[in-house]
């Protein structure tokens with residue numbers, strides 16, 4: 572009998588991992604960076620995905636807004652497992668077998684994960700103070 576890791580991890584944990592990755596300290600609005608955001612229930616289709624609203628710019632967003640995970644056909648689970656396997660130093664080849672993906676997909680995912688989970692804002696000079 573073969574154990575499939577994809578059936579062993581659950582979506583709630585995956586979303587929690589994403590929150591920790593993108594908001595290690597405090598949650599910020601992906602549009603205006605304001606920290607006055609409020610929770611607005613969960614996604615209709617994906618019950619583990621938390622939605623938020625920014626009190627500053629009034630935009631709505633969710634756990635994946637502005638990350639490399641949004642707008643991809645791979646489920647979040649697959650991304651998180653890919654990240655996990657990368658941490659174990661598995662080769663792309665090995666990861667692709669484990670997740671049942673083709674090597675090209677894994678290569679692209681790994682490249683994006685190495686860079687950052689948060690999409691780069693277009694030329695945003697960070698002014699602090």
Ligand SMILES: [Zn+2]
Nearest residue numbers: 600603625628
């Ligand atoms: Zn905002």
